[in-house]
Amino acid sequence: MTRPLLLSPDRLFSSDPDQRSIARALYAEIATLPIVSPHGHTDPRWFATNAPWTDATSLLLAPDHYLYRMLYSQGIDLDRLGVPSRDGTPNTDPREAWRTLASHYHLFRGTPSQRWLDHVFAEVFGFDVAFDASTSDLFFDRIAELLAGDAFRPRALFERFGIEFLATTEGADDPLEAHHAIRASGWQGRVVTTYRPDGVIDVEHEAFRPTMERFAALTGEDVWTWSGYLAAHRARRAAFRAAGATATDHGHPTARTADLDPGAAAALFERVIAPNPTPADAELFRAQMLTEMARMSIDDGMVMQIHPGSVRNHNARLFGTHGRDRGADIPGRADFVNGLRPMLDRVGNDPNLTIILFTLDESTYARELAPLAGHYPCLRLGPAWWFHDSPEGMRRFREMTTETAGFYNTVGFNDDTRAFLSIPARHDVARRVDCAFLARLVAEHRLADWEAAELAHELTVGLVRRAYRL
């Protein structure tokens, strides 16, 4: 039996009539504001080439670790889903992979993945029937048909989605060719890069040495000396700035920072580039580099984003067969209070520096992050991230940070996604959840209606534009 696909206009609002009507009014004022996406992982080549996507599986399933990790957790092999392994993309029929998703779509009940996909199906592709085993082929065929048309090319969708700003993320060794091509094309969409130097900072990364070689080649610096290494960072940061970047991004295992004197830092550098550095030195070097990056941010004005706390590649066998970023990164505990202290001792009182903190450890929201951001001039809180980029996760973020850090030490929403078609869905969820939160405060007489209206605008576009210096 085919069921209808309906997106209620009241979705994610409280069912309490008072709160719902306030939320509706707040949302009506901000629903169509432009999308500002200052942090994400879309592929800039899409916008450089504007080539059409081909099918639902390669566009929506195979690259989305939210989807295939859930299916894997229920015993479905990644090969059946078309997920690339170290041996390349498996020879899986995309239609069959799509059917596997469809017949297991119930697994996503109550998860943001279902919210996002249903939004994509209804709003982007115009489906009015629910996705399940009985409609799988209908969806597959219609999506392929639509993707072949000009209206579904990357730039067209970018414009249709009302995106004002979209940041991608590139490594320090990336020549930024796609971004240069976007600029050279004359297209007016504002797609910019973000400087993510983890690959030349994490000496434990399996590709550290080849990445460093490309870093050297791009800059002409002797990156195997401490001074040359720092100069190479400065050079690449300048190149990224020139390509439009306003921010850097740092995804470290922990929030640890260090502030060594120059001699000790140089000696540490020597040790970590030698073969087989100790884990303690590798960690200390990552810690030191956060402070170095903060110092460079004071010089060049780049906003610094720190995303700590993911235990990468937790599943050893899967890492062996499929490599990184295959849904096997698991959060660990974070310690921002002690971890950030050395860096904050150095730069924490500089009002010209902005450091945006993200966490996967929600126990730090009220205990550590809100008190830190409610004191240090340089600190701001990024939105609920990754596993917490969800209605309940966003609600907990607001409930646990607002009373200590306020709204104005936060930076609005970012989608952090490589799933381009879901960007409007994700921003819509965030806007609705924020309006629902504000509506509760108004209905409980903790905020005036006009304050909530101002805040809804700030949370949607104001704070993000200011925090990321757009």
Added chain:
Amino acid sequence: MTRPLLLSPDRLFSSDPDQRSIARALYAEIATLPIVSPHGHTDPRWFATNAPWTDATSLLLAPDHYLYRMLYSQGIDLDRLGVPSRDGTPNTDPREAWRTLASHYHLFRGTPSQRWLDHVFAEVFGFDVAFDASTSDLFFDRIAELLAGDAFRPRALFERFGIEFLATTEGADDPLEAHHAIRASGWQGRVVTTYRPDGVIDVEHEAFRPTMERFAALTGEDVWTWSGYLAAHRARRAAFRAAGATATDHGHPTARTADLDPGAAAALFERVIAPNPTPADAELFRAQMLTEMARMSIDDGMVMQIHPGSVRNHNARLFGTHGRDRGADIPGRADFVNGLRPMLDRVGNDPNLTIILFTLDESTYARELAPLAGHYPCLRLGPAWWFHDSPEGMRRFREMTTETAGFYNTVGFNDDTRAFLSIPARHDVARRVDCAFLARLVAEHRLADWEAAELAHELTVGLVRRAYRL
């Protein structure tokens, strides 16, 4: 003044009219489904002998650590409550002990104990007045009278409660006589055992050596050699399987696991059975044994339950006078992400293995457990446990796990209780709280009504039957 005892048909549902009416409809469909109780601590001798219980104190108060720990916290000596000590059961008048509970019943306001007891009083015994000092004797006398009748014998209540499956828990040294007697009696109630080998794995347990001696006697193996010890586990697991067991249970201080090579494991075994093993070796041995048990589960198909994180016998003086399990176990922090890794490296991708995880550290729900269960094929999440087996605890469990792990990586409810009469009360609370949670998702347009109806059925009987392989 005597007050009425009323159980509202809407208890535990939201007071929001939309949510309440949805919850009512969901609950109506699952309220009378059979009870599946795959994890608990009732005494199998009750069902083997079918002897009547005698009085309210020995049935409801003296064995219930939820009740007497609260009374103890307010200065009431355990002797006054009839709680057994190392010297035996105190010579306390059961009627006086019951009066002590009655006159302090206000202490339980807002706790699940009050919910459960009121349900037992109203639904099992048919009281229509509230329990307090003025009705204490009325309750005591009427309960004694009812217990003397055939309708309140263990098997009659088992049938009246609609229990489809009830698992008890026995140690590796238990001869399973009660379970054999149940089978031999021809009674059709399905009461089975669960293999709980902690007593022969925790070398720091004060009864380790005599337990090992019984383990040896039952199996005929030389349990003081590593190979004999493992063979004895296999033998007992087979015996438990033959007696109906589908699961094992492991209550360790931490979630640490290890995966030593056979030689190192054998050497470790030698060290821990020698006098005065180090705490580090004792912990490492418990860690190694989880992996050994997981390997045996792959062989024999038993589902593995891990309940880590309780600091046992926190109150040294009480342990001295009253021994274990007297309400003085306090949760500590848990680390599943690093702790489980060695075992998961070994068995985590096996879709034929099921490991059910429980926690007392709710900060791990969203940070660790949901991400782990939302990835590894072998992992499932047990329900909110022990101190969190409560309306708020269950709500937090759903709010913090569903968006990442979904509903289908959970396993329904279990009551974990030795309080047999409260089993329907506990399952009723869980069903109501789950329906209330689903109703909120429907009312906020995050789930379709038909999806919620399917899920209510799954959370009540479907998931538990599949997870425990019934």
Added chain:
Amino acid sequence: MTRPLLLSPDRLFSSDPDQRSIARALYAEIATLPIVSPHGHTDPRWFATNAPWTDATSLLLAPDHYLYRMLYSQGIDLDRLGVPSRDGTPNTDPREAWRTLASHYHLFRGTPSQRWLDHVFAEVFGFDVAFDASTSDLFFDRIAELLAGDAFRPRALFERFGIEFLATTEGADDPLEAHHAIRASGWQGRVVTTYRPDGVIDVEHEAFRPTMERFAALTGEDVWTWSGYLAAHRARRAAFRAAGATATDHGHPTARTADLDPGAAAALFERVIAPNPTPADAELFRAQMLTEMARMSIDDGMVMQIHPGSVRNHNARLFGTHGRDRGADIPGRADFVNGLRPMLDRVGNDPNLTIILFTLDESTYARELAPLAGHYPCLRLGPAWWFHDSPEGMRRFREMTTETAGFYNTVGFNDDTRAFLSIPARHDVARRVDCAFLARLVAEHRLADWEAAELAHELTVGLVRRAYRL
């Protein structure tokens, strides 16, 4: 445009009509009960001299770290706000400082600071227009005018606020002159001291030695010997008791306790009073002193309050310029389960001892504090504290502690404030949030209406009077 300042009579109640009407009825019965404030930091000289306050900035802004930490986090220098530094009070025009607060008042949206200030403006000073840049001078002038009148002197406000009991906090080296003056004045307001000996227990405090010298001078004891040091504590405790104190207060970095034998304790004392004690010894000494203080509490009946877990002076530069207590204390993780164990082994089962625990680490509420308080006779839970003294913080406290510890192992609200004018505001928030929580339990049929009414009274005055032995 001037906006009205309105305090809704339904503020902080749920917008659900059922819950709201129950909350209204509960609140109506307790709204005007006297204020019992057993823990705070008001200045006793106010009540000794009864001298008028002068202006809004020095009364409401410059001493309130909740306010200036938020402004500082947005780049506003503390000098602009009149906050004293190590060089003394800055030469800032109070009217200009007040204007700075007014023009940034939006930063406090959603924070308790705005709730409290608006209450002070409306209820204490009678304003009916909102505070913002356009009304800043109006507020400044009118407040100055009112403060000059007799009705706004400290004792008059104390009486107007309906304060039944107000505890201040003084160090072990305080001669208690202000408290003696209050008594000698014949004024009937009950303002008493609390014994806070941190300054002579924390050997890492920069003022340890001069504080010890005053401690010696006041007691005539040789405080540089272990026996003299303990005798000095006993002498000062007796003096505080004589001045009305019923409680002690201990603000340690961690919850660690120790129970050394007398010889080891004496040796430790020798080590920590010698120059440059190790951090480990300093920590061990603080740990040992909690047990010593608990023992003295058994002797003299003083209730013991432990407030652990704040990382003090996190901002090194600000500590250098402005010293302690300038909004740069950040919570860290706490471990009560292992930390308190040595002390509890010694005194935990004594029903005549009361130890009230506070935390800044909410992850310990359900995991550690509620289980501990729900078992040990000596333990009670203090209310949501500091960063968590807020509507959401209080709600989480009740949701995470009630089901395990009940209501009766908590001690009512305390305001913990140096902002005297906000005391009624703070107690009103607590009463409203508690009534809202109870109303939810009633509306969800988890508590009878008459039970909720009894509990509302207990949470407002009953529990605090008994816990603090008033």
